Each structure stands twice: as structure tokens, then as C-alpha cells.
Amino acid sequence: xxxxxxxxxxxxxxxxxxxxxxxxxxxxxxxxxxxxxxxxxxxxxxxxxxxxxxxxxxxxxxxxxxxxxxxxxxxxxxxxxxxxxxxxxxxxxxxxxxxxxxxxxxxxxxxxxxxxxxxxxxxxxxxxxxxxxxxxxxxxxxxxxxxxxxxxxxxxxxxxxxxxxxxxxxxxxxxxxxxxxxxxxxxxxxxxxxxxxxxxxxxxxxxxxxxxxxxxxxxxxxxxxxxxxxxxxxxxxxxxxxxxxxxxxxxxxxxxxxxxxxxxxxxxxxxxxxxxxxxxxxxxxxxxxxxxxxxxxxxxxxxxxxxxxxxxxx
Amino acid sequence: xxxxxxxxxxxxxxxxxxxxxxxxxxxxxxxxxxxxxxxxxxxxxxxxxxxxxxxxxxxxxxxxxxxxxxxxxxxxxxxxxxxxxxxxxxxxxxxxxxxxxxxxxxxxxxxxxxxxxxxxxxxxxxxxxxxxxxxxxxxxxxxxxxxxxxxxxxxxxxxxxxxxxxxxxxxxxxxxxxxxxxxxxxxxxxxxxxxxxxxxxxxxxxxxxxxxxxxxxxxxxxxxxxxxxxxxxxxxxxxxxxxxxxxxxxxxxxxxxxxxxxxxxxxxxxxxxxxxxxxxxxxxxxxxxxxxxxxxxxxxxxxxxxxxxxxxxxxxxxxxxxxxxxxxxxxxxxxxxxxxxxxxxxxxxxxxxxxxxxxxxxxxxxxxxxxxxxxxxxxxxxxxxxxxxxxxxxxxxxxxxxxxxxxxxxxxxxxxxxxxxxxxxxxxxxxxxxxxxxxxxxxxxxxxxxxxxxxxxxxxxxxxxxxxxxxxxxxxxxxxxxxxxxxxxxxxxxxxxxxxxxxxxxxxxxxxxxxxxxxxxxxxxxxxxxxxxxx
Numbered sequence: 001x002x003x004x005x006x007x008x009x010x011x012x013x014x015x016x017x018x019x020x021x022x023x024x025x026x027x028x029x030x031x032x033x034x035x036x037x038x039x040x041x042x043x044x045x046x047x048x049x050x051x052x053x054x055x056x057x058x059x060x061x062x063x064x065x066x067x068x069x070x071x072x073x074x075x076x077x078x079x080x081x082x083x084x085x086x087x088x089x090x091x092x093x094x095x096x097x098x099x100x101x102x103x104x105x106x107x108x109x110x111x112x113x114x115x116x117x118x119x120x121x122x123x124x125x126x127x128x129x130x131x132x133x134x135x136x137x138x139x140x141x142x143x144x145x146x147x148x149x150x151x152x153x154x155x156x157x158x159x160x161x162x163x164x165x166x167x168x169x170x171x172x173x174x175x176x177x178x179x180x181x182x183x184x185x186x187x188x189x190x191x192x193x194x195x196x197x198x199x200x201x202x203x204x205x206x207x208x209x210x211x212x213x214x215x216x217x218x219x220x221x222x223x224x225x226x227x228x229x230x231x232x233x234x235x236x237x238x239x240x241x242x243x244x245x246x247x248x249x250x251x252x253x254x255x256x257x258x259x260x261x262x263x264x265x266x267x268x269x270x271x272x273x274x275x276x277x278x279x280x281x282x283x284x285x286x287x288x289x290x291x292x293x294x295x296x297x298x299x300x301x302x303x304x305x306x307x308x309x310x311x312x313x314x
Numbered sequence: 315x316x317x318x319x320x321x322x323x324x325x326x327x328x329x330x331x332x333x334x335x336x337x338x339x340x341x342x343x344x345x346x347x348x349x350x351x352x353x354x355x356x357x358x359x360x361x362x363x364x365x366x367x368x369x370x371x372x373x374x375x376x377x378x379x380x381x382x383x384x385x386x387x388x389x390x391x392x393x394x395x396x397x398x399x400x401x402x403x404x405x406x407x408x409x410x411x412x413x414x415x416x417x418x419x420x421x422x423x424x425x426x427x428x429x430x431x432x433x434x435x436x437x438x439x440x441x442x443x444x445x446x447x448x449x450x451x452x453x454x455x456x457x458x459x460x461x462x463x464x465x466x467x468x469x470x471x472x473x474x475x476x477x478x479x480x481x482x483x484x485x486x487x488x489x490x491x492x493x494x495x496x497x498x499x500x501x502x503x504x505x506x507x508x509x510x511x512x513x514x515x516x517x518x519x520x521x522x523x524x525x526x527x528x529x530x531x532x533x534x535x536x537x538x539x540x541x542x543x544x545x546x547x548x549x550x551x552x553x554x555x556x557x558x559x560x561x562x563x564x565x566x567x568x569x570x571x572x573x574x575x576x577x578x579x580x581x582x583x584x585x586x587x588x589x590x591x592x593x594x595x596x597x598x599x600x601x602x603x604x605x606x607x608x609x610x611x612x613x614x615x616x617x618x619x620x621x622x623x624x625x626x627x628x629x630x631x632x633x634x635x636x637x638x639x640x641x642x643x644x645x646x647x648x649x650x651x652x653x654x655x656x657x658x659x660x661x662x663x664x665x666x667x668x669x670x671x672x673x674x675x676x677x678x679x680x681x682x683x684x685x686x687x688x689x690x691x692x693x694x695x696x697x698x699x700x701x702x703x704x705x706x707x708x709x710x711x712x713x714x715x716x717x718x719x720x721x722x723x724x725x726x727x728x729x730x731x732x733x734x735x736x737x738x739x740x741x742x743x744x745x746x747x748x749x750x751x752x753x754x755x756x757x758x759x760x761x762x763x764x765x766x767x768x769x770x771x772x773x774x775x776x777x778x779x780x781x782x783x784x785x786x787x788x789x790x791x792x793x794x795x796x797x798x799x800x801x802x803x804x805x806x807x808x809x810x811x812x813x814x815x816x817x818x819x820x821x822x823x824x825x826x827x828x829x830x831x832x833x834x835x836x837x838x839x840x841x842x843x844x845x846x847x848x849x
């Protein structure tokens with residue numbers, strides 16, 4: 001289990017030394033999160049939200065100065081025992097270009113005692129990647145496949161993927177995802193994947209969290225997240241339901257608009273609870289529409305002003 | 315079902331072992347295969363040249379057992395040494411490459427996510443440097459030259475100069491000292507900088523400082539403020555008032571004799587290793603946040619910048635260009651700051667740089683004024699041993715300003731003195747110098763070289779004194795009782811040249827003239843470098 005407790009991260013302007021909150025850019029602010037064993041966890045967030053920072057903190061690339069990040073009960077920074085359980089694939093592959101695939105496997109096998117050449121051979125054969133060719137000659141997608149193969153061959157308990165599917169074509173994307181899921185299910189391992197592709201997270205993950213400007217907005221099972229939001233349409237002959245009326249009824253409104261006597265709003269809460277509140281507003285017609293994860297993502301961020309300027313300008 | 319990573323040990327039980335470090339080092343070597351091959355080629359060629367181009371001088375048929383002068387004398391291959399130096403130059407890039415993950419975000423992500431402690435990672439890099447650089451260098455120099463010596467020994471029937479092993483050891487140690495020095499500087503800079511450009515050019519700046527500061531400080535400032543012979547330089551002087559600070563860097567390769575060079579190189583190797591290993595304290599403190607930022611350690615940056623300015627001031631000050639030193643340092647300071655801040659400058663940052671620069675300049679000036687006033691913190695009182703001056707002849711000269719130009723206005727010389735008399739003269743001179751240095755304006759001393767000075771010199775008519783830089787010498791008869799020696803490099807035993815006030819100079823002359831073994835001489839002004847020695 002990965003436990004992140006009140007973790008914050010500040011990028012100092014002045015190099016080494018403990019950074020004060022006002023002395024730089026605060027990338028993470030009081031993040032608490034538990035990632036149970038055996039799940040596939042999705043990290044969602046806007047650009048620069050802090051997803052990659054959080055992943056790097058989870059694999060010990062960043063030191064946790066405030067709060068803690070623990071892997072199976074142990075702090076991860078500079079802890080080889082905890083790090084031996086994690087493999088991190090970042091969003092770039094340029095660092096591997098001077099390796100051949102076999103060379104990269106040998107490199108990681110030097111560090112990971114759990115490295116399995118059997119898994120490596122099986123996956124390389126399955127994906128038909130050239131073993132002796134320098135990775136600088138690989139396409140971006142091939143490089144991503146290669147790193148994922150190495151990650152799986154390292155046989156770690158946790159696999160962290162930072163936008164790892166971005167270079168892949170849709171067919172290969174599906175294929176790779178299937179391979180990863182099969183491998184992880186076989187081993188009952190845990191995967192954490194960050195992506196901007198919400199459909200992908202929706203398909204792949206059983207849990208997700210949304211982060212924005214370093215602050216966590218929500219984290220839960222995807223079904224719970226989806227059932228925690230809804231779009232309502234309320235029609236009333238005597239006039240549209242106003243925003244104040246909705247708020248007075250106790251609804252948490254993320255977005256509101258009105259067309260004639262019909263009011264539309266995106267609200268937070270369970271289906272039962274929202275229905276109960278809607279009924280109290282005395283409308284002629286009440287309708288509840290469930291939201292997709294993508295809609296929740298957009299409404300949550302819009303409610304925090306993200307993209308509002310751009311939308312306003314257009 | 316495959317077994318998930320089955321690491322059962324607790325982190326408290328984790329032990330750093332050489333096996334893990336060696337395994338990681340081998341992986342590092344494979345990563346840096348290209349530069350390793352280049353280095354091996356250079357050292358391989360050096361090995362062959364050492365083996366087949368090394369010389370054994372002498373004539374085997376003239377060997378007289380027991381007479382070392384007739385034995386074969388070993389001289390290592392010059393071309394072999396040149397190729398080995400080529401390999402050493404590559405060590406700069408090797409060290410920079412091996413520590414590349416300290417200044418590249420992608421490589422850092424890979425390196426820091428590996429299940430290995432920072433200390434293991436650091437030591438594996440040092441071991442990698444040993445595998446790629448140090449071991450091939452030692453094998454090349456020792457192995458190649460040993461083969462040359464073996465071939466030579468066969469030709470000379472085993473009669474080789476007994477100093478041959480020492481020559482070989484000295485060459486190996488000198489090249490090793492140079493290689494370790496470069497690598498230690500680069501390792502330190504790579505650990506303190508977050509960008510590859512800064513790691514590279516700060517290494518060059520630091521190499522400049524470590525080599526130039528001793529020259530600037532000892533050979534220039536201490537020499538000037540203590541008054542001891544600047545002409546020959548304290549660093550390169552063989553007399554017994556010389557100061558040796560050539561214990562780290564390329565200066566350590568220059569010694570007055572083999573034993574001294576060996577000692578200097580040995581100490582330089584130890585200091586380089588200490589610097590390299592001590593960089594771990596910065597390396598361990600770092601995480602990926604400092605990767606990509608030009609400077610990871612601000613303390614390091616400020617120290618290097620201050621030391622660089624200090625060195626340039628020192629080089630300029632008390633030479634001909636104190637103001638040039640200030641100007642060059644100021645321009646360099648601003649340029650480096652612009653590069654480091656990646657041109658993110660505003661008026662406030664410019665003010666901060668100016669403040670820091672002026673503070674460094676002020677500290678430097680305070681130090682120099684203190685050194686002038688105290689005669690290099692009392693170093694001016696250093697005197698050669700009496701036996702060293704026995705038989706010496708003193709000349710004391712005052713260069714004053716006559717309203718139009720500076721010229722010798724007073725000059726006296728002694729007869730050949732006994733040890734006791736020499737001691738008495740020294741005491742008198744230093745008494746007046748002690749008083750005199752307190753009465754001069756230190757800024758005149760720092761910024762204006764052509765002013766009133768008193769010069770005390772002791773010569774010997776013993777012909778030869780070893781000097782590392784012998785130069786032209788010519789003796790000629792001045793009159794029936796004296797001969798003059800042009801260029802006194804061989805015979806100068808003691809020289810002190812300090813600025814004192816005219817009153818102090820007069821007092822000194824008055825007191826010396828009362829001694830019956832001193833007499834006033836009147837040579838032409840152009841005889842500036844002449845010394846009159848009784849025949």
C-alpha cells in the first residue's frame with residue numbers, strides 16, 4: 001500500500017536547502033492519498049497540476065520535506081528497500097536513446113534483483129521489438145513499448161506510469177494496456193497511471209484522483225466519483241429556479257445556467273440526495289443526468305477558474 | 315503466477331556493500347562505453363609508446379660495475395606522456411558524463427528511482443571513474459614503462475641507473491595527480507551545479523582559482539608585502555625563505571627536486587581524493603528539484619565567485635594593473651551572473667550583484683592593507699639562517715623621488731661580513747623596516763609600484779647557489795678593488811625590498827653608516843642591477 005500523508009512540495013528559487021512556502025513555487029499542497037494494493041489508480045489533472053511531481057515523490061526522486069510518502073510502511077526517499085518495489089516510467093524516453101533494448105534490460109537487471117529475463121523475453125517476442133538496435137533509432141511508440149517492457153520485467157509490486165501511453169497509436173495503446181493489465185493481474189501488482197486522457201483512465205482504472213494547482217480535489221473509486229456528481233434540469237412555470245434557491249436548498253452548484261423557465265446545473269452529491277433536494281424546490285419537471293468522468297473533470301476545473309479566461313476570450 | 319519483487323528485508327537491515335557498488339559501477343561503465351573506449355585508445359597508444367619509444371641512454375660496452383655514471387639512464391617516451399596527457403584531458407569529460415544525472419532531469423528520474431542508496435550511487439560513479447580513467451592510466455604508465463625498462467635492462471645487462479624506479483614512480487604519480495585533480499574538481503562542480511554548462515565552466519573557473527590563487531597570493535601579495543624577492547618568486551624559489559603551497563593542482567607537478575615533486579604530487583592526490591569523497595555530502599543532500607537549476611548549492615556559488623574575484627584582484631593588484639584587475643573581475647562577475655540567472659535580470663538583481671562584488675572588493679582591500687601594514691602578517695621578519703649569510707656582502711639602496719623622477723639616491727655596501735656582523739645588520743634593517751612600513755600609505759603600495767623603496771640585499775662571492783631558473787651571469791672588473799656582477803641570480807642570498815618613508819630610510823642609512831664595515835658607494839644610476847663585491 002502506498003500512503004501519502006499531508007505531503008507538500010515547494011520548488012525553491014535558491015537551490016539546495018529547505019524551501020519556505022513563500023520562497024518558490026508550491027507544486028503540491030497538503031496531499032493525502034492511500035493507494036491500496038492490487039488496484040489501478042489514475043491521476044487526473046490539468047497541465048502543471050502536480051501529477052508528475054506526485055509520481056516522482058512516490059518513487060523517491062523528490063525528497064518529501066513536509067508530510068510523508070510511505071511504501072508498505074517505509075519512507076521511500078533514499079530507501080532501496082522501498083524503491084525495489086517501484087518502477088517509474090516517466091513521460092520522456094530521450095534518456096534511453098543510447099541503449100539497445102538488451103542493454104537497457106542489462107542495466108536495470110544490475111539494479112533490480114527481481115528482474116525477470118523470462119518476462120522480458122516473452123514480452124519482447126510478443127511486441128517484436130529489435131533487441132540489438134539502438135533505441136535512438138526507435139520510433140517514439142517503440143521507445144514507450146520498450147520502457148514498459150522493462151518496467152514489467154523488473155517485476156516490481158508497483159508500476160508508476162507518467163503519461164506513458166502518449167506516444168502510442170490507438171491500436172498499440174489498447175494492446176499495451178492489455179499486456180500491462182494482464183501482467184499486473186497475474187502478479188496482483190498495483191499500477192498508478194497519470195494521463196490527460198480521461199476516457200483512458202475511465203476504462204483502465206478502478207480508482208482515480210483529481211489534482212489541480214497542487215491541491216487534491218477528490219480521490220475515490222471511479223464509480224463513487226461518478227455517482228457523486230450529476231447534471232440537473234429543472235423546469236418551473238412560475239419562473240426558472242435561481243442559483244440562490246438551489247444554494248438555499250443545500251445543493252453544491254458547480255455550474256449554473258438558465259434558458260427561459262428551465263434551469264440547468266451541475267451539482268455535487270449522491271443521486272438520492274440530489275433528488276431529495278430537487279423535489280424540495282417545487283419544480284414541475286425535474287431530471288437528473290449522470291456525468292461522465294470527463295464532464296466531472298471539466299466542471300470541477302471550471303469551477304476553480306481553470307480555462308475560464310480562455311473560454312471568456314473566445 | 316510470477317512472484318512479485320520479493321524483497322523481504324527491512325530498510326533498517328539494509329547494508330551498503332562493495333558488491334552492490336561494483337555491480338552498479340559496471341552498469342555505469344556500460345552506459346559510458348563511448349568515452350571509455352576513447353580513453354582506452356589513448357592510454358593504449360600511450361602504453362605502446364612507453365614500451366617501445368622509451369629511452370635508455372648510455373653505452374652498454376662502457377659499463378663499470380659500481381660506477382653509476384656509466385649505467386643506462388632511463389627516460390620515458392615523450393610521445394607516450396603526451397598521449398597519457400590526452401587521456402587525462404578526456405577525464406574532464408568522463409567525470410562530467412558520469413555525473414550527468416546530477417544535471418539532467420530525465421537521467422535523474424532514472425537514476426534516483428533505482429533501488430540504490432545515494433551513497434552507493436555516488437561511490438559507484440567514483441568506481442566507474444576508476445575503471446574508465448585511473449586504472450587504465452596506471453596500467454599504461456607503469457606497464458608500458460616497465461616493459462621499456464625490462465628491454466633496457468636486457469640491453470644493459472641489468473646495469474640501469476638506480477634512480478630508474480624513482481623516475482617511473484614520479485611520472486606515474488605526477489600523471490595520476492593531474493588526472494585526480496581534474497576529476498575531483500569536476501565531481502565537486504557537478505554535485506554543486508544543476509546544469510551541465512555550469513558544471514563545465516565552473517570546473518574551469520575552479521581549476522583556474524586553485525592554480526592561480528597560490529601564485530597570486532603567495533608569489534605576488536606575500537612577496538610584495540614581506541619584501542622578499544619577488545623577482546625570483548617565493549613559489550619557485552629554492553632559498554630557505556621560500557613558501558611552498560604547491561600541494562594541489564597542476565602546480566604540484568613543479569618541484570625543485572624529484573623528492574619535493576613526489577611529495578607534492580602525493581599530497582595533491584590525497585587532497586583530490588578528499589575533495590572527491592567529500593562531494594558526497596552535497597550529492598546526498600540533493601534530490602531532483604535542484605536538477606536543471608544552474609546552481610544547486612548557493613554557498614558553493616558565492617564562494618567560487620568571491621574566490622575568483624579575489625584571485626583576479628590579487629593578480630592585478632601590486633603588479634602594474636590593480637585597476638585592470640578590478641575591471642576584469644567586475645566584467646567577469648557580471649557575465650557569469652547573467653549566464654547563471656539565464657538573463658532573468660532586473661535592477662534589483664543588478665544592485666545585489668554590485669553589492670556582493672563591492673563587498674568582495676572591500677574584503678580583498680582590507681586584507682591587502684592589513685598585509686601591507688603588518689608586512690604579510692609578520693612574515694617580513696623571516697630571516698635566513700645566519701650560516702646562510704656567512705660571508706655575505708650587504709648592499710642597501712634607497713630609491714627616492716627627487717622631484718622629477720625616481721632614482722637611487724642613496725646606496726651603501728658592506729665589506730664581507732662575519733655571521734655576527736650579518737646578524738647585526740639584519741637586526742638594524744628590520745628594526746627600521748618595522749617602523750617604516752607603519753608610516754606608508756598602504757594604497758600607495760597597492761596601486762603605485764614606482765615609489766620610494768629601501769632594498770636590502772645580501773650577496774655571496776661563493777660562486778654557485780642552486781637556482782631553479784639560472785640565467786645569464788657576467789662578472790667584470792669595476793676597479794682595482796671591486797668587480798661587478800651583472801645579473802645576480804646565482805649569488806643572491808637574501809633580498810628584501812620594501813616601501814618605507816624617507817625619514818625611516820634616512821634613519822636606517824645613518825645607523826648603518828656608523829658601522830665601520832659599511833661604506834657609501836657611488837655607482838651610475840644605470841647600474842641598477844649591479845652589485846659590487848670585494849675581490
